[in-house]
Amino acid sequence: PQPTGEFEELEADSLILALGQETDTGFLRNVEGLEIESDGTLIVDKNLMTGYAGLFAGGDMVPSERTVTIGVGHGKKAARCIDTWLRGEPHTRAPKHELASFDKLHVWYFTDSAQRFQGHIDLKDRQTSFDEVVDGLKRQDVLYEARRCLSCGNCFQCDGCYGACPDDAVIKHSDEEVAGIERETGEHRRYAFNYDRCTGCAVCFEQCPCHAIEMVREP
């Protein structure tokens, strides 16, 4: 914004300062064991736990990139870490798989769906109003955009491999079994392979839309 030198008085009942980028952790200063950075963020370990046992933090409150994606990711990770901490178990992190690049996806599986357009107000209106410049997306558009995700390398439980295997070698776990596996290994696994039945035909691998299956040689 360019200052114009002009001032205007507006009447108001109360004024709320609603724009800020700093984390206000003043109310935590007396908590024993907490390490607080000069910008107010809390130091956490790799499980997002602060220096006070059982107190977890994430998002803008910890030194990290300040974006919604990071904040949401921290929330998910912290929930898992809190769960294992309450159970008195060590937190096991699921191993990361290799990048599933675009050429490895079977995009024929997905329907063509164009990106939703976010409206913008024109330049002139931007200079003369406080209206939002970018409209953003409506709830149904956000859900639609989320469904356009190609889930690269991550099983999205389409049941394709389960239905395609000619030898019934793909096992589908129940919700209870999935929860048990997740508690034990930190991995969310809906499917497993019965290697006594599997012939290595690769039908499951070839039809998986998002390259969530790897073929590896038997030892």
Ligand SMILES: Cc1cc2nc3c(=O)[nH]c(=O)nc-3n(C[C@H](O)[C@H](O)[C@H](O)COP(=O)(O)OP(=O)(O)OC[C@H]3O[C@@H](n4cnc5c(N)ncnc54)[C@H](O)[C@@H]3O)c2cc1C
């Ligand atoms: C102007 C602006 C534009 C941005 N644009 C983008 C963008 O385009 N894309 C993007 O990814 N990120 C953007 N960000 C960053 C993004 O908004 C933040 O990274 C994200 O909201 C952080 O989420 P959070 O849950 O950690 O914290 P917040 O969303 O800040 O949530 C913290 C909540 O805790 C509440 N709270 C605070 N103190 C207390 C207390 N003592 N007791 C109880 N509750 C309390 C607050 O009221 C708030 O509701 C923007 C940020 C700003 C300021």
Ligand code: SF4
């Ligand atoms: S591994 Fe692939 S084919 Fe099997 S359910 Fe998951 S996404 Fe579908």
Ligand code: SF4
């Ligand atoms: S490689 Fe063939 S037999 Fe083995 S699980 Fe996949 S589809 Fe079934």
